[in-house]
Amino acid sequence: MEQILFNYKNLSCSFEEDNAPVYYFQIKTGKIKLTNFQTKKKEFIQSIHEEGDSIGEIFLFSKYKYPVNAVLMEDCTIFRLEHSKLLKLLASDFEIQMKFLHYLAERSYYSCIFLNSLTSEDSTHQLLTVLNNLKGSQNKERYSYKIPYTRKELAFLTGLRIETVIRTFKRMESENLIKIIKGRVYY
Numbered sequence: 001m002e003q004i005l006f007n008y009k010n011l012s013c014s015f016e017e018d019n020a021p022v023y024y025f026q027i028k029t030g031k032i033k034l035t036n037f038q039t040k041k042k043e044f045i046q047s048i049h050e051e052g053d054s055i056g057e058i059f060l061f062s063k064y065k066y067p068v069n070a071v072l073m074e075d076c077t078i079f080r081l082e083h084s085k086l087l088k089l090l091a092s093d094f095e096i097q098m099k100f101l102h103y104l105a106e107r108s109y110y111s112c113i114f115l116n117s118l119t120s121e122d123s124t125h126q127l128l129t130v131l132n133n134l135k136g137s138q139n140k141e142r143y144s145y146k147i148p149y150t151r152k153e154l155a156f157l158t159g160l161r162i163e164t165v166i167r168t169f170k171r172m173e174s175e176n177l178i179k180i181i182k183g184r185v186y187y
Contacts, residue, residue: 014055014070014078021059021066024086027051030076034068035156045156047111048073048149058104060086118159123168126158128177131187143178147185 014025014032032055034046046068049055055070060083081089090097110133117129135145147154151169155162169185172178179186 014072014076015066017067017069018065021056022083024054024057024060024081024083025070026054026079026081028077028079030078031073032076033071033073033153035071036068043156044159045153048153048157054103057086057100058107123158123160123164124172124177126160127154127165127168127172130154130157131178135187143186145187147187 015021015023017036027049029051031048031050032053033048034055036044036046038044056066056068059066090100114129114133117126120126131145131147134147134149149157151165152162154160155165158165160168169178169180173180177187
């Protein structure tokens with residue numbers, strides 16, 4: 001299956017809100033956020049994706065346009081595959097099809113958990129939901145996971161104000177839920 005590899009540098013988006021989905025994208029290197037801009041200063045990050053993740057693939061299977069922007073957080077190398085070629089690939093190999101469906105199910109599960117936490121007015125609960133997802137189940141040792149995002153990015157991811165994230169992290173540190181070392185959060 002022919003795939004095209006793109007190196008994106010200093011570009012704002014690999015796809016934009018209200019455009020029709022045409023390609024399957026998979027990140028080889030770099031980091032991308034799926035986001036909405038409510039105003040020029042207010043952003044809501046739907047999710048953050050890194051090496052190995054695909055982005056926007058679910059929209060290839062609907063009649064809808066992209067409801068989000070895919071914004072580069074750093075220089076990226078991305079595989080791009082036309083929708084028709086992705087369908088041929090999935091039809092040609094049941095194992096690939098099952099891995100793809102498993103990946104979509106995992107992402108849908110996280111989305112449900114995350115959206116449920118956003119309905120909570122408890123900022124600690126919202127941040128713990130994000131931290132638990134980031135850390136995953138493989139890394140169980142306390143304070144062993146360095147959170148790779150800034151407080152501003154976490155605020156945009158949870159819909160909280162930056163000041164609320166800072167205050168909540170200070171409270172969480174006093175409750176021994178996290179450690180803050182040289183400005184970095186460890187969970």
